[in-house]
Every structure is written in structure tokens, then in C-alpha cells.
Amino acid sequence: MHQTVLLKIALVCVFVGLFLLYIFSETIEIDDTAISKINNAESGEKIKIIGIVSEVYSSDNAVFIKVTKAETAEVVVFKQINENITINYGDVVEIIGRTEDYNGKREIVADRIRKVK
């Protein structure tokens, strides 16, 4: 096989491989995390929780909610990242975000939030 043909095939493999890697990496589901595990997780660890909104407090920049499963987790939803969502008491929401410590308290900063019901 001519070297240029071999290198062209190799280049196609790189692009196809990376494209598929991108497509499949988007399908990765993060497991629903128990709230008790959130407190033990490393700060910055990616997590997903599904639960009922039990409290909502809105400021200029962010919405602070409490999500209850068997336990309650504090979640911060920044408005500029999640512009089009209205959260109400009783909503069942799915949150993907990262654990962070703020004022000595463990909370979740939401990267993505959507209503399940």
C-alpha cells in the first residue's frame, strides 16, 4: 500500500474515532446519587440526583432550592446557566451538578436541571 494512502486511511480513522467518541460520550448517564453519599463525596465530584423540591428561594443571580429524597440536599441553580426553567415547590427535578463546600456546608451547584414531572 502506498504510504500516502495508508496515512489517509489513518487520518480518516482519527476523525471517525474522535467523532464516535464524542457521540458516545454524550450518552453517558450519571447514576442517581444518594444524598448521604453527597456529603462524603470529594468536592467537585460530578453527581446526579432526582428528588422533590421542598423549598425555593430566589436571589438576583441564583435560585436556591432544597431537594428531598429520603434526605434533603441544598442545590444552587445559577440563572445565567439555566435561564428557561421555573422551579416550584413540589416539582420532581433531575439535577446534574458538582458538590461544593460553601460557608462550611456541602451543597450542589447545578450544571443542568430539568423537571421530571
Place this chain on the structure above:
Amino acid sequence: MFLQLLIALLLGCFAGIFTGLIPGLHINLVAVVIMSTAASLLHVASPLAIAVFIIAMSITHTFIDTIPSIFLGAPNEDTALTVLPGHKLLLKGRGYEAVKLSATGSLLSLIAIATIIPLLLKSIPFIYEHIKDYIGYILIFFSGIMVFAEKIKNKIFWAFFCFITSGILGLIALTSPMKQPLLPLLSGLFGVSILLFSLSEKTRIPEQQITEIEKVSNKNKTKAVSAAVFSGSLTALFPGLSSSHAAVIATQIVGDIGVNAFLMLMGGINTVNFVFSLVTLYTIDKARNGTVVAISKLIEAIPLNYILIFIAAAVAAGGIATFLALQIAKSFSTFVNKINYRRLCLLIIIFIFIMSFYFSSWFGILVLIVGTAIGLLPHFFGFRKSACMGCLLVPTILFFIL
């Protein structure tokens, strides 16, 4: 997540250059190092990203490890049979072409195996269910093929003798408390013996040419790639079968395909073996390769989309590794003829002895010397070097039958 996987992929390819270029280093040894450092790696990357790193490194390794085998005559378990045909081309000034042929075989076989993955996912559990009770007997059958591949009675006798003696040596080495037994065992049977034989022939490496000439017909290319996919898959299904066994089985199926197509076949087998091991891990929960074992320890239950990510990473890494293999082989070609070949052989022999002593102590040196003596038999009596693979086959057969 994609960015993290991309970085892991590139770092893996980079690491694969070093592991592939170290003479005689098998990827399983690298896997041991990764597993021992996995706990600290998990602080900086997700298990999936580490798995992608391992896959990219392993795939790059299978493309690059032919370079020390061909240019320095220092093989590992997977490249043992590449040494002789690769060395022949090197002595004709075509060392670069030998690497190119191996990389071509690896890349084309990688594409072929990636294409049939959906079929494999369905068929492997069914096939394995039907053969798992007969693995020991199937390995005896494959060993018989290997010995009786010789056509002349005298050669059959010596091939059988070599198979049994290397098997006994393998049994002693693998059951001893020695650390890293494969290093002196395989280096003796396949590395030092070839280098000593080269020394006795007063070989001089001619000026290397970066050639475009490649005498492989399309028919032989197709035979080489399809045989690589078939026999490489067997090595992932049967424990103890190495790439060298797969090459012998493949050549029995496709017949004499010439040195060039044989190098393509060998390159393809090593790559297919790795990708197929990922499939067997998902389908039958069997990791037939050290690095795949490391992945299985990182991620306990592997879902389908992870396997698809692994295959995509392997394909991308294969493309990158082709560029790397050709560039590195070019660099080797420019300086390999400028060095004194006898001195180089002696230095590599001394290096292998030091490595064997460092990892396996005095017992390793003893195994290395006996292995070298057995490894010289094929050169003196003119039978296939693959008979020396009895060192792995005999212990595996006994494990399954007894």
C-alpha cells in the same frame, strides 16, 4: 466529558510510544504498573478516562513494539515471530518497510474488527458457551498443527523436541517464585538466541531505505487481514494462546503468503487481540489481556456505551499510532546503519541479561541461558521458531486438562 476523554486518549498515545519502544517490554507489565497507581490516578481523572488512557496506550503499543523487534531484534511475547522476517528485511535495507507493513496490517485489521463488533457482541457468548469445556483439547490440537506444519520428518522431530523442552522450561519458570518470569523466558527463546545467531553470521546492517515499494498483492493483503481478524480473535477466546500461535494457525489457513504479508498478519493479530479482549470482557466477562484486566478492575460493570467508547478510542488511537510508527521507524532507519551491529547486538544481550537479573535474579539468568540454548535449535535445524511457544502452551494445556 469528551474533553477529558480526548486528553486521556492523547496522553495514552504518548505513553504508548515509550512502552512500545522499550525492548522486550510486554504491555502486561505496564498494566501491572497502572493497576498499582490506579488509586492515585482516580483523584485526577474518572475511571472511564483512565480506561481510555489505557486503551490508547495499548493500541499505540501494538503499533510501536514492532520497531525494537525489527531494528534491534528484541521481541516480547507478541512480537516474537515478527523478529525473523522483520530482521530479514532489515538486512536488505528495508527495516522501515517492515514497520510500515506491520502498521498497515494493524490499521486495516483494526478497521475490520471494529466493523464487525455488532456481530461479535451477539455471537461470542454463544460460541464460548459451546467451547469452554474443551479448551485444553483445542489447545493440544493447535499445538499439533504447529508441530506438524513442518513437512520433513527430521524437522517434525526437532520441532516436537523444541516444543516439549521449551514447555518444560516454561513450566519451571512460571511455577517458580521468580518475579517477571516471562522476561528471561521469552528473551532467551526469542531474543538472545536470534541476536547470537546474527553475531555468528557476522551480519552488518546495510544503509536503510525509506521505500515505497511493497510487494504484497491485494489477494495476500485480504488474506493477511482476514486471517489476522480470525486468529487474533482466537487468542482472545483461548487463554494461553499468544499472537505467535495465532500466526501459526493463520498461516496454516492461508498458506504461504510471503514475508511481507506475514508481517501485516503479525501486526494485525496483536491489534485484533487487544480489541477482541475488550469484547470478551463485555460479553463473557473474561479479560484475556493484562491491560483489559486493569480496565475491568477500574470499572466493575461495563455498560454497552462504555464498550462503544472504548472501540471509538481504539480506532482514533490506531490512526494516530500509524503516523507515530512511521515517523519513529524513519528516525530509526537513519541511524541504525551508522552503528556497529555486532556491538549493538552485544549491548542488547548485556541489557537483556541486566534486566533479567534485576527483575528475576540468578534464577532468571539460568532460565535465560537455557531458553537461549533451546531458542538456537530452530536456527540450526531449520524448523519454525513458533515451536518455542511450547513455553506458554504446555503450562496452559496442563492447567486445563489436569
